[in-house]
Amino acid sequence: MIRRKLEENFFRVLMVLATILVTGSFFLIVGTILYRGVPFMTWDMVSKIPGGGFYIGKEGGVLNAIVGSLYVAGGATILGLFISIPVAIYINMYLGGRTWLANALRIAFDVLFGIPSIVYGAFGFLIMVYFGIRASLLGGIVAVTLLVIPILVRTLDEVIRTVPRELRDATSALGATRWETAKVVIRQIRPGVFTAILLSFGRAVGDVASVLFTAGFSDNIPTSLHQPTATLPLAIFFQLGSPVAEVQGRAYASALILTIIVLIITVLSSILAKQFSKNTSR
Numbered sequence: 001m002i003r004r005k006l007e008e009n010f011f012r013v014l015m016v017l018a019t020i021l022v023t024g025s026f027f028l029i030v031g032t033i034l035y036r037g038v039p040f041m042t043w044d045m046v047s048k049i050p051g052g053g054f055y056i057g058k059e060g061g062v063l064n065a066i067v068g069s070l071y072v073a074g075g076a077t078i079l080g081l082f083i084s085i086p087v088a089i090y091i092n093m094y095l096g097g098r099t100w101l102a103n104a105l106r107i108a109f110d111v112l113f114g115i116p117s118i119v120y121g122a123f124g125f126l127i128m129v130y131f132g133i134r135a136s137l138l139g140g141i142v143a144v145t146l147l148v149i150p151i152l153v154r155t156l157d158e159v160i161r162t163v164p165r166e167l168r169d170a171t172s173a174l175g176a177t178r179w180e181t182a183k184v185v186i187r188q189i190r191p192g193v194f195t196a197i198l199l200s201f202g203r204a205v206g207d208v209a210s211v212l213f214t215a216g217f218s219d220n221i222p223t224s225l226h227q228p229t230a231t232l233p234l235a236i237f238f239q240l241g242s243p244v245a246e247v248q249g250r251a252y253a254s255a256l257i258l259t260i261i262v263l264i265i266t267v268l269s270s271i272l273a274k275q276f277s278k279n280t281s282r
Helices: 002-040 043-047 063-094 100-114 117-131 137-161 165-173 178-188 190-205 232-240 245-277
Strands: none
Touching: 002 245, 043 063, 043 245, 063 100, 063 137, 063 178, 063 190, 063 232, 063 245, 100 137, 117 137, 137 190, 165 178, 178 190, 190 245, 232 245
16 A cells, blocks of 8 residues: 555656646746847837848848748648648548558658658758759748648548547448548548647748758748748748847747747637537537
8 A cells, every 4th residue: 555655656746747847848948038039029020021231230120031931831731731631531531540551651651750850851852953943932832741741641640530430330321422421520620620730830830951951041022932932940040140149139039929920820720629619529
């Protein structure tokens, strides 16, 4: 009895310490960004593109990087979603979900999930060279799409597996085809789709390695898919590399903007997920 109580207390303390460590790290990161970024957060930072000498402390902002990040992350998430939903449906509805081939595909996507983003950037760069695409918004979207597809597929796959088997059997019993059953399943997983979008968008908007060679960098807002574009992670990287204290402070302000964007997407996804969950069966 004493041994069991000691074991229970030990693991309880371990869980409390782990929770404090994770929570403390979160508040430390956010607190550092707020402490060092807020003093340099001005209206010019979010409303202007970089002026001459911005990276040596002169006037301007990071509007080009904000818009570029939204273009790249939004485009990659939408494109990846159109590719990933059919893959997840095929694994679960047409391969049976539990066959050796379905499990092999899951393992393959798990491996792709863990590959460093710089590898996707290098592969995307090879695709661009092959098709004659220069560093541009299109190149960044292609590379980031490759990055988020494993995230979307595995997230959607797990969400589809939570749909009650009885629902699929009921639609089949009514004479529905596999595709008609799949449409019913898609309707049921809409809240989970927003979770997948959140995860992929958060990864896409914050990634720097995959766009380093593919998206290029520009002080202007792209008006075409074939123009280079800046992203917030790259802007932060370049600003932190400056020896000017003013520019380094702007890097933390840019990180704060990036954090706010992710927060807004998180809140919107949560609201939409709750809205659509009202129409799903339980």
